[in-house]
Amino acid sequence: xxxxxxxxxxxxxxxxxxxxxxxxxxxxxxxxxxxxxxxxxxxxxxxxxxxxxxxxxxxxxxxxxxxxxxxxxxxxxxxxxxxx
Numbered sequence: 001x002x003x004x005x006x007x008x009x010x011x012x013x014x015x016x017x018x019x020x021x022x023x024x025x026x027x028x029x030x031x032x033x034x035x036x037x038x039x040x041x042x043x044x045x046x047x048x049x050x051x052x053x054x055x056x057x058x059x060x061x062x063x064x065x066x067x068x069x070x071x072x073x074x075x076x077x078x079x080x081x082x083x084x
Contacts, residue, residue: 029079030072044071 004024011020034041047067054061 026076026079030076033075033078034071040071040075044068047071 008020008024012018034044047064050064051061051068054064
């Protein structure tokens with residue numbers, strides 16, 4: 001995380017913009033939202049494990065990726081709204 005954070009701050013300084021930092025904050029706020037709910041965190045890990053083990057041509061792969069996207073979008077929405 002530190003190297004990613006360093007790269008983000010360097011990018012912000014180069015571009016003279018806080019946008020890279022804001023995106024970094026949103027990314028980590030999303031991770032925190034997921035970790036706040038152990039059941040959601042388990043679902044995400046299971047879906048990520050399945051996505052890694054399935055071939056992209058496997059019929060279940062799209063469903064697993066959809067589950068990952070659904071979890072991430074819900075967590076991002078919670079992070080943005082600031083409501084638990």
